[in-house]
Amino acid sequence: MNGPDRLPYRMLLQTELLAAPAAGAAARDPNRPLLASLIAGQAAGYGCLPAHLGLGEQRHTELMHHLFPGCLPDFAPTAAVDLPESEELQRLLTDHRAHEFASETWMIDILVAACAGKDHLWQDLGLNGRDELSRLMWINFPALARANTGDMKWKKFLYRQFCAREGIYVCPAPSCGVCADHAKCFGPEN
DSSP states (O other): OOGGGHHHHHHHHHHHHHHSOOOHHHHHOTHHHHHHHHHHHHHTTOSOOBGGGGTOHHHHHHHHHHHSTTOOOOOOOBOOOOOTTHHHHHHHHHHTOOSSOTHHHHHHHHHHHHTTSSSOHHHHHTOSOHHHHHHHHHHHOHHHHHHOTTOOOHHHHHHHHHHHHHTOOSOOOTTGGGOTTHHHHTSOOO
């Protein structure tokens, strides 16, 4: 699916996902609308997430059954990209998770998979905008969100946090050099 036809499909699928009758804690999970957005985005051809959102088939099925029962959208995901620093990024996110919702563990793996993309993290996730990614960070990783005092782009910020933990002090994200917004991102931080 190409071009402007993708947006109405995305919006329709996101609405269908949220209309699925989730029960109990799943219905109140603040990650549910965010996951609906990124699933709909992936199904409409946005983002770079690999098959099953980077969760593997079993965990993806578990996520769908728990949060969106009866929904299994068709999509053509991209191939997974090996990210050498995935374990370190996963550890960073795990160490900073809110411990409020079980869905945080899915978000960790999905974020790590999206970090291999070549665009801004919100785009690589297939989200509607950066505000959704900021909401995702505040819900799942509030300590990291609070630490982003300069409103740094999220992928760049995560890599800076990861590199600081590893003692590396010149650390762009892997796709920063090819990004159209490179000059804007690597200007002075506030």
